[in-house]
Amino acid sequence: MIIATLHSWARRNLFANLIDSILSILIVTALGWLLTVFLRWVIWDAYWQRIYESLRLFLVGQFPEDQTWRAWVALALLCTAVGAVLLPWSRRLGVAIWLIACGAAVFVLVPPGLDRWGGLLLSIMLTVVVSTASLPLGILFAFGRSSRNPSLRACCTGYIEVMRSVPLILVVYWIWITVPLFMPEVSISSLARGMIGYTVFNAAYVAEYVRSGLQAVPRGQREAARSLGMSNWTISTEIVLPQALRVVQPALVGNVLDVFNGATLVFIIGLMDFLRAGQLILVDPAASGQTNEVYLFMFAVYFVIGSAITFGSRRMEAHMHRSTR
Amino acid sequence: MIEAKTKLWRSSLATPSVKRYVARVRYKLTHGAVVAAVIGLLILIALAIHQNLTSRGIDFSFAYLSAPSRFGISEGLAPVWTGWAPIFESVDATSSNLGMLEAGLFNTLKVALLAITFSTLVGVVLGVLRLSTNWLVRNLAFAIGEFIRNTPILIQLMFWYFAVLLQLPSSGSATKVSKWLVVEQSGVFLPLPHLSDSAGPASGFFVAVAIAFLAAACLRRFPARWRIALLGVGLCAIGASYALGFGINLDWPVLGRFGATGGLHFTPEMSAILITIIVNSAGYISEIVRGGIEGLAKGQWEAAAALGLSRGDTIRDIVLPQVFRIIIPSLTNRYISLTKDTAIGIAIGFPELFNVSGTVANQSGRDFETVIVVMTIYLLLSWLISALANFVNRRIALERA
Amino acid sequence: MMVASNDFGTTKVAFDKVNKFYGPFQALRDVTLSVTTGEVVVLIGASGSGKSTLIRCVNGLETFHSGSLVVEGFSMPTIKDLEFGGGEKALRQIRRGVGMVFQQFNLFPHKTVMENIALAPMRVRGKSREEAQATAMRLLERVGLRDHAQKYPGMLSGGQQQRVAIARSLAMEPHVMLFDEPTSALDPELVGEVLDVMRELRTEGMTMMIVTHEMAFAREVADRVIYMDKGAIVEEGPPAQIFDKPISDRTRTFLSRVLKH
Ligand SMILES: Nc1ncnc2c1ncn2[C@@H]1O[C@H](COP(=O)(O)OP(=O)(O)O)[C@@H](O)[C@H]1O
Ligand SMILES: [Mg+2]
Numbered sequence: 009m010i011i012a013t014l015h016s017w018a019r020r021n022l023f024a025n026l027i028d029s030i031l032s033i034l035i036v037t038a039l040g041w042l043l044t045v046f047l048r049w050v051i052w053d054a055y056w057q058r059i060y061e062s063l064r065l066f067l068v069g070q071f072p073e074d075q076t077w078r079a080w081v082a083l084a085l086l087c088t089a090v091g092a093v094l095l096p097w098s099r100r101l102g103v104a105i106w107l108i109a110c111g112a113a114v115f116v117l118v119p120p121g122l123d124r125w126g127g128l129l130l131s132i133m134l135t136v137v138v139s140t141a142s143l144p145l146g147i148l149f150a151f152g153r154s155s156r157n158p159s160l161r162a163c164c165t166g167y168i169e170v171m172r173s174v175p176l177i178l179v180v181y182w183i184w185i186t187v188p189l190f191m192p193e194v195s196i197s198s199l200a201r202g203m204i205g206y207t208v209f210n211a212a213y214v215a216e217y218v219r220s221g222l223q224a225v226p227r228g229q230r231e232a233a234r235s236l237g238m239s240n241w242t243i244s245t246e247i248v249l250p251q252a253l254r255v256v257q258p259a260l261v262g263n264v265l266d267v268f269n270g271a272t273l274v275f276i277i278g279l280m281d282f283l284r285a286g287q288l289i290l291v292d293p294a295a296s297g298q299t300n301e302v303y304l305f306m307f308a309v310y311f312v313i314g315s316a317i318t319f320g321s322r323r324m325e326a327h328m329h330r331s332t333r
Numbered sequence: 334m335i336e337a338k339t340k341l342w343r344s345s346l347a348t349p350s351v352k353r354y355v356a357r358v359r360y361k362l363t364h365g366a367v368v369a370a371v372i373g374l375l376i377l378i379a380l381a382i383h384q385n386l387t388s389r390g391i392d393f394s395f396a397y398l399s400a401p402s403r404f405g406i407s408e409g410l411a412p413v414w415t416g417w418a419p420i421f422e423s424v425d426a427t428s429s430n431l432g433m434l435e436a437g438l439f440n441t442l443k444v445a446l447l448a449i450t451f452s453t454l455v456g457v458v459l460g461v462l463r464l465s466t467n468w469l470v471r472n473l474a475f476a477i478g479e480f481i482r483n484t485p486i487l488i489q490l491m492f493w494y495f496a497v498l499l500q501l502p503s504s505g506s507a508t509k510v511s512k513w514l515v516v517e518q519s520g521v522f523l524p525l526p527h528l529s530d531s532a533g534p535a536s537g538f539f540v541a542v543a544i545a546f547l548a549a550a551c552l553r554r555f556p557a558r559w560r561i562a563l564l565g566v567g568l569c570a571i572g573a574s575y576a577l578g579f580g581i582n583l584d585w586p587v588l589g590r591f592g593a594t595g596g597l598h599f600t601p602e603m604s605a606i607l608i609t610i611i612v613n614s615a616g617y618i619s620e621i622v623r624g625g626i627e628g629l630a631k632g633q634w635e636a637a638a639a640l641g642l643s644r645g646d647t648i649r650d651i652v653l654p655q656v657f658r659i660i661i662p663s664l665t666n667r668y669i670s671l672t673k674d675t676a677i678g679i680a681i682g683f684p685e686l687f688n689v690s691g692t693v694a695n696q697s698g699r700d701f702e703t704v705i706v707v708m709t710i711y712l713l714l715s716w717l718i719s720a721l722a723n724f725v726n727r728r729i730a731l732e733r734a
Numbered sequence: 735m736m737v738a739s740n741d742f743g744t745t746k747v748a749f750d751k752v753n754k755f756y757g758p759f760q761a762l763r764d765v766t767l768s769v770t771t772g773e774v775v776v777l778i779g780a781s782g783s784g785k786s787t788l789i790r791c792v793n794g795l796e797t798f799h800s801g802s803l804v805v806e807g808f809s810m811p812t813i814k815d816l817e818f819g820g821g822e823k824a825l826r827q828i829r830r831g832v833g834m835v836f837q838q839f840n841l842f843p844h845k846t847v848m849e850n851i852a853l854a855p856m857r858v859r860g861k862s863r864e865e866a867q868a869t870a871m872r873l874l875e876r877v878g879l880r881d882h883a884q885k886y887p888g889m890l891s892g893g894q895q896q897r898v899a900i901a902r903s904l905a906m907e908p909h910v911m912l913f914d915e916p917t918s919a920l921d922p923e924l925v926g927e928v929l930d931v932m933r934e935l936r937t938e939g940m941t942m943m944i945v946t947h948e949m950a951f952a953r954e955v956a957d958r959v960i961y962m963d964k965g966a967i968v969e970e971g972p973p974a975q976i977f978d979k980p981i982s983d984r985t986r987t988f989l990s991r992v993l994k995h
Contacts, residue, residue, distance in 0.1 A: 021466075021467070021468035022467065022468055022469065024466050024467070025466075028465075028466055028467040031467050031469070031470055032467060032469050035469045035470065035473065036469070157363075157364065157367070158364060159363075159364040159365075159367040159368045159371075160367055162368075163367070163368075163371050170708075170712060172669075172715070173669070173673075173711055173712045173714075173715035173716070174673065174708050174711040174712065174715075175673040175674070175676035175687060175711065176673075177676045177677065177679070177687060178676060178687055178704070178707065178708065178711065181691075181704075182704045182708070185700050185701075185704075186382065186701070186704075189381075189382045189385050189386070189701070190378055190381035190382045190385060191381075192385055226838075226840075228836060228838050228840035229840060229842065231795050231836070231840065232834075232836060232840035232841075232842070232899075233842075233854075234793075234794075234795065234829065235793050235795060235829055235832070235833070235834035235903075235912075236829070236833075236853075236854035236858065236902070236903070236906055237826050237829040237830040237854065237858045237906060238853075238854060238857060238858055239826065239857075239858075240822075242857045242858075246853065246857070247842055250844050251842075251843065251844055254844065265483070268485075269484070269485035269486070270485070271485075272485040272487040272488065273487060273677065275487075275680065276679065283485065283487060283488050283491065287491065290495070299495065299496050299500065300496060303488075303491070303492050303495075303496050306488055307484060307488065307492070310483070310484040310485060310488060311480060311483050311484050314482075314483030314484055315479070315483050317483075318479070318482070318483055352815070353814060353815060356815065356817075356821070357817075
C-alpha cells in the first residue's frame with residue numbers, strides 16, 4: 009500500500025520524463041556524496057571544542073560573568089513577550105505584555121552598562137528594541153505620507169524616500185557620529201546611538217509597509233465610519249489602522265527578520281554582535297584552524313532564527329488568506 | 334441646544350466668502366507653520382553642530398574635496414577630464430579627496446552593474462527551477478533561496494572572503510582551474526578581451542554601423558523581411574571592419590612564480606563582494622520571479638496547454654515575458670537594495686564608496702561634510718535606478734498599448 | 735425652489751440647483767429636490783444616472799460645485815468651503831442626524847456586531863459603554879439578530895449583515911436615513927428580510943431616501959418616486975403616476991426595460 013503510493017509519487021515527481029529521471033539520479037548522487045563528506049567532517053574531523061569554549065563570547069559577549077543571571081531573566085522575559093503576541097487572545101493584551109516584557113528585559117540588562125552587551129544577546133536585543141520602536145514611528149510616517157495636508161505629506165515623503173535610498177550602514181554610522189556633535193554635554197553609549205540610527209532607518213521601511221496596508225482598506229470602510237459622524241482621529245485609530253495592520257502583519261514580521269539580519273552591520277560603530285564575536289574568535293591564532301567550524305556554527309544559528317521568523321510570517325499570511333473571504 | 338447651534342451656523346452662513354477667507358488663511362498658516370517648524374528644527378540641529386565644530390576650531394566647508402587625499406586605495410579608477418571624454422586613471426595619495434570618492438563610486442558602480450546583470454540571470458533560472466516538475470530540483474532551488482534569504486548578507490560576505498577566497502592556495506602554487514579561469518589567493522583571473530592593435534578609426538566606424546544594424550534587426554516592430562535585410566547589412570559591416578584590421582584579442586592570464594598576472598584580474602575583495610551580492614540577490618530575485626509566475630492568471634497556462642505548447646515553451650514564450658512586466662517594480666527595488674548592499678564592502682576592506690568615504694572623513698577630519706556628499710550620491714544612484722526602471726516600464730506599457 | 739428659513743422643521747433635505755462634476759463629466763445637473771419630515775422618497779434610474787452621487791451628497795460623502803443643499807437646517811459646505819480644510823465640523827454635525835446604508839454593507843470586519851453598533855454612539859455621542867450596548871441590544875432585537883451580537887460580520891449572511899448595518903445607523907438616532915441599493919448585493923432569498931426592516935422604519939415615520947431596483951417595493955413604500963437620467967431629475971411624482979402613467983418618454987422606456995423581467 010505505502011509502497012504503491014510511494015511508487016506513484018516517485019513516478020510523478022522524480023521520474024516524470026527522461027530529463028527528470030536523469031536529473032533526479034544526478035542530484036541524488038551529488039547530494040549523497042556531499043552529505044557523506046559533510047557529515048563525516050562534522051562528526052569526526054571538526055573540532056567543536058573551540059565553539060564550546062567560546063560559547064559564552066558568542067552568546068553574551070563581554071557581559072560580566074557574575075551578572076549572567078540577567079541574561080537568563082531577559083531571555084525568559086523575551087520568550088514571554090513572543091508568546092504573548094503569538095497566542096490568539098486579545099491583541100491589546102498581547103501588545104501590552106510585549107511592551108512590558110521587552111521593557112523589563114532592557115531594564116534588567118542595563119545595570120552592567122550598555123557597553124557590556126554583546127554576542128547573540130546584543131543582536132536579539134537590538135532587533136527587539138528597533139522593531140518595537142520603529143512600528144509607532146512608521147505608523148506616524150505612513151499616516152503623514154497619506155495625509156491630505158500637503159506640508160505634512162511632503163515632509164514624510166521626503167524622509168521615507170531619503171531613508172530608503174541610502175545604505176543602513178551609512179545611516180547608523182552617520183547618526184553615531186552626529187549625535188555627540190550636537191549634544192556634546194551628554195554622553196550616549198554607542199549601542200543607544202546605534203539603536204536610534206537603526207530605528208530612524210527602519211521606520212521608513214515600516215512606514216511603507218503600513219502605508220500599503222492603509223491603501224488596502226476598502227474605501228467603503230472610511231465612508232461608513234464617516235457617515236456615522238466619526239472624527240478623523242476615530243476613523244484612523246479604530247477603523248482603518250487595525251485593518252491595515254492586520255493586512256501587513258506578515259510583512260512586518262518579515263521586517264523583523266530584516267532588522268535581525270541587518271543588525272550585523274553595527275560592527276561599523278564598534279559593537280560586538282554575534283557575527284563580530286565569531287570574527288574575534290577567529291582572529292585568535294589558537295582558533296585559526298577552526299574557520300569552517302565557526303562559520304558553520306554561525307550560519308546554523310542565523311539560519312535557525314531566520315527560518316523561525318520566516319515560518320511565523322508565512323503562517324500569519326496563510327492564516328490571513330484563510331480567514332478573509 | 335441644537336436650535337442655538339443651528340442659528341449660529343446660519344448666521345455665519347450669511348457671509349460665506351468671509352468664512353471661506355478665514356478657512357483659507359488658516360490653512361495657509363497651518364502649512365506655513367509646519368514647514369517652518371521642520372526647517373527650523375533642521376536649522377537648529379545644523380546650528381548646534383556648527384557651533385560645536387567652530388568651538389573646536391573647525392569650519393564647515395567643502396574645500397577639502399580638492400585637497401590631496403594623502404592615502405591610497407587598493408583598486409579603483411577615477412575619471413580625468415581631458416577634453417570631451419574622461420580617461421579613467423588609478424588613484425593614489427596625490428589624488429584629491431574628490432578623486433578618491435570618485436574611485437570609490439567607480440568600484441560601487443562596477444560591482445552593482447555586474448551584480449545586477451548576473452544576479453538577474455541566476456535569479457530567473459533559480460525562480461523557474463522552483464516550478465520544475467522534478468520534486469528534487471524544485472525543493473533544492475527552494476532550499477537555496479531560503480538559506481540565502483534567512484541569513485545575513487554580511488556573514489555570507491565573510492564566508493566567501495575569509496572561508497573561501499582567502500583559504501585558496503597561495504600565489505605561486507596557483508590552482509589553474511583551466512585556461513579560462515585561474516583562482517588563487519590573490520584573486521580570480523579571467524581572459525580579458527581587448528582590441529587588436531591594427532584596429533583604426535575606419536574599422537571602428539564599420540563596427541559602429543554593424544552594431545546599429547544588428548540592433549535594429551532585433552527590433553520586433555520591423556517586418557521579418559526587413560529584419561533579414563538589416564541582419565545582412567550588419568554582417569557585411571562586420572566583415573568590412575574585420576578586413577580593415579579590426580579584431581578582438583584575448584589577453585590570457587599567465588601563471589608566474591609570484592602568482593598569476595595579466596588577463597582580467599578580480600582582487601579577492603572584489604571577487605568576494607561580487608559573488609556575495611550576485612548569490613544573495615539571486616535568492617531574492619528567484620522569489621520575485623516565482624511570485625510573479627504564480628501570480629499570473631491560471632488562464633494563461635491553460636490556454637497555452639490547450640494550444641499544445643510544452644511546459645518549457647510555455648514558460649519561455651508565454652509566461653516569462655508577461656512576468657517581467659509584472660515584476661519590474663519589485664526588481665527595481667531589489668536593484669536599489671543591491672546597490673546599497675555594496676556598502677558592506679567596508680567589512681572586508683573593499684574600497685567602495687562608503688569605505689573610501691570613511692577613510693576620507695578620517696584623514697580630513699571632515700565627517701560631516703563627507704557624509705552629506707556620500708548620502709547625496711546614494712540618493713542620486715537610487716533615483717537614477719528608479720528613473721531607468723520607470724522609463725523601461727513606460728516603454729513596455731506603450732508597446733502594449 | 736425657495737427654501738424659507740423657517741420651514742426646516744418640515745423640510746429635512748433641500749437641494750437647490752446642485753451641480754456636481756467629476757473632472758469634465760457632470761454627475762448632477764441642476765438638481766432641485768426637497769424631502770419633508772416622514773417622507774419616503776425612492777430614486778430610480780439606470781446605472782450611472784447619478785442616484786448614488788445625489789444621495790451621497792446628503793451626508794457629505796460627495797461634495798458639489800454649485801447650488802445649495804440644506805440638511806436639517808444646516809447648510810452643506812461646498813467643495814470651495816472644504817478646499818482649505820474648513821467645514822469639517824459642519825459636515826460632522828450633519829452626519830450625526832443622517833444615517834446611511836450601503837450596497838456593500840461596509841461593516842467593520844474586525845469588530846463584533848455589538849462593537850459595530852455601539853462604537854459610534856460611544857465615540858461620537860459620548861455615551862457610556864453600558865448605555866450604548868443596551869441600545870445596540872434593543873436595535874438588534876428589532877432587526878431580529880439578538881443572538882448574533884458577539885459574532886463577527888464575516889460569520890453572517892449578507893441579509894443579516896445588511897440588517898446589522900441598518901441597526902448600526904439607527905444607533906445614532908438619525909432623523910433621515912439614506913439607502914443606496916441596500917439589497918443589490920444580496921441573494922434573492924435574502925432581499926425580503928432587509929425590505930421588512932425598511933417597511934417597519936417607514937411605519938415609524940422615518941424620513942428616508944432610497945435608491946433601489948426593487949420596483950414592487952418602491953411602489954409599495956414610496957410617497958414619491960424620482961426618476962433620474964444623466965444626472966438630472968427627469969420626472970417625479972407619486973408611485974402610481976410614475977409607474978402607471980409616466981409623462982416622459984425616457985421614464986417609460988426605462989420602466990419598460992426594468993419591469994419586463
Ligand atoms: N469617483 C468618481 N470619479 C469619476 N466618475 C465617477 C465617480 N463616481 C461616479 N462617477 C460617475 O458618475 C456617474 C454617476 O455615478 P453614480 O451616482 O454612482 O450612478 P448610479 O448610482 O446612478 O449608478 C457615473 O457615470 C459614474 O461613472
Ligand atoms: Mg449607485
